[in-house]
Amino acid sequence: MRKLPEGVASGRIVETEAYVVGDAAGHAYRGMTRRNRSLFLEHGHAYVYLAYGSSYMLNVSSEMRGIGAGVLIRALEPLDGIPIMRLNRGIERLRDLARGPGRLTAALRVDRWLDGLDLCRDGPLCLGRGDEPGETGQSIRIGISRDASRLLRFYLRGSPFVSGPRSLNE
DNA sequence: AGTGCGATTGACT
DNA sequence: GTCAATCGCACTA
Numbered sequence: 428m429r430k431l432p433e434g435v436a437s438g439r440i441v442e443t444e445a446y447v448v449g450d451a452a453g454h455a456y457r458g459m460t461r462r463n464r465s466l467f468l469e470h471g472h473a474y475v476y477l478a479y480g481s482s483y484m485l486n487v488s489s490e491m492r493g494i495g496a497g498v499l500i501r502a503l504e505p506l507d508g509i510p511i512m513r514l515n516r517g518i519e520r521l522r523d524l525a526r527g528p529g530r531l532t533a534a535l536r537v538d539r540w541l542d543g544l545d546l547c548r549d550g551p552l553c554l555g556r557g558d559e560p561g562e563t564g565q566s567i568r569i570g571i572s573r574d575a576s577r578l579l580r581f582y583l584r585g586s587p588f589v590s591g592p593r594s595l596n597e
Numbered sequence: 598a599g600t601g602c603g604a605t606t607g608a609c610t
Numbered sequence: 611g612t613c614a615a616t617c618g619c620a621c622t623a
Contacts (some may be wrong), residue, residue: 454604480617
């Protein structure tokens with residue numbers, strides 16, 4: 428759930444990727460740096476960084492304080508504040524509003540200022556209860572070369588709101 | 598101080 | 611399907 432001056436925007440997380448302890452593809456692999464320090468916060472904190480100079484990525488730290496690991500939030504099924512997301516994205520199509528990690532942060536207007544935020548407490552950005560879990564599929568991660576074969580991407584099976592090629596979403 | 602490179606996206610053939 | 615934009619950061623010297 429994202430709180431903005433115009434109102435609340437929220438949705439159901441339908442796709443994630445895990446970057447686990449000892450993961451060569453994870454940003455925490457070579458220790459703590461200025462950019463990745465939020466990955467080492469207690470589980471449930473936001474790690475936001477800029478990728479490719481234009482897209483923000485939203486992660487949730489997943490281990491105890493001092494251990495670097497996290498989960499990348501890759502796609503959202505928009506539920507509330509859809510007009511707000513449409514304005515933030517500059518497009519109309521519901522399916523594309525938050526399908527992809529960079530699109531998701533754009534739709535929710537998530538940027539570096541939210542880095543380090545506790546997502547389990549009431550605030551400008553927070554996680555809610557997961558009603559309707561649904562059937563989860565598993566695949567390799569997208570855009571990853573190191574540790575490429577690990578099945579650490581999780582998605583809601585059958586959801587039109589997940590990103591990635593069809594071959595990974597069966 | 599300089600260099601190389603992405604956990605992507607949107608535009609285009 | 612292909613491809614370039616874009617910039618903060620980690621790395622080297």
